[in-house]
Amino acid sequence: MAIPQVSMQSTKGQISISTTPPVQEIQQRPADLSIQQPKADLRIETTPGKLTIDQSQAWADMDLKPISKRIEEFAQQGYSDWLEGLARMAEQGDLLMRIENGGMPIADQAMENSEDPKLEFNIGFVPSPFSVKTNYERAKVNIGWQVNKPVIEAAINRPQHSYKPGEVHTELKQYPTLTIEVEEPKINQLK
Template sequence: MQLPQIRLQSTFAKIAIETTPPVQEIEQPPAELHLQQPPAEMKIETTPSKLTIDQTKAWEDMDLKHIFRRIEEFAQQGYEDWLEGIARVSRQGDELMRIEDGGDPIADQAKENSEDPIYDLNITWIPSLFSVKTNFEPAKVHIDVKVNKPINNTKINKPIINYTPGKVTTELAQRNSLKIDFVNLRFVGTNFEISI
């Protein structure tokens, strides 16, 4: 027995895709570097230290005096002795003027004028303490620094970019199709009849 059949045969559509990849080229030129560093300007002013030592008093204590100092002392001592002599002569004259008041001024004055003076004797340090005088002035340093900033004339180069975009091409490689076939069917009038 043959049954009527409808046979369908289909073919799928096929799409062909062709791709061209993008190309990107980047070139980075190096920067042009121009740097200058002027040196710093430095000025240093120094006042040297000063040490003074005065030994004049120590030499005088050891009786090693300069001739000008000796002349000055002798002149001062002579002036003082002269004043003392005037005072002594004046006092003795006053004593002789009042001889009637009693006493023995002539013998007292003879004794006073003939005796050597009595000097005090004492222990002394030669030279005396702190007879050497020192004075120290420390050195002074003045530093003046002028800082010079660097001169920067650097030129920056931008990157060179070449870009080729990619492409995608699509096309229909195979169209879809549907094939219909009838088997064991008869067409009678406007309908199909099945004959068994």
């Protein structure tokens, strides 16, 4: 007995995929920043130093005195000489008053009144040491300051964002097929 033969032929289905990629753009501008630093307030008060030099003693040692000083010294010297003369005259008067006590008061007084006083001289320095007097008052400095804080202003810029989504397209490029054929057997006749 002959069985029919079945033959099948198939082709696979094919899918075609095309994509458009997504596009995303992000732009971020930097923040707007403003910084200002005011200068510090500085205050300086200075009292200048004071130097005083008194050289009047040195000038006097060199006999270079102002006229007012000379008049004062002459007045004092005259007064002291008058007092010394008065004392000497009183003493000499007392000696003459007691002439009967002996001695030679008139001759002694004549000798004393006629001689100049002995002058003494030694090594001297003109002007004398430390005759120039100095005094110094130091300067005074007062410093005051005030620090000023910086002024900072910041403005944030939002990001700029754009997005275009991607696309995927699919389609059937080739449809699947199935072909079935049945072959009838051939009958061989016996001879």
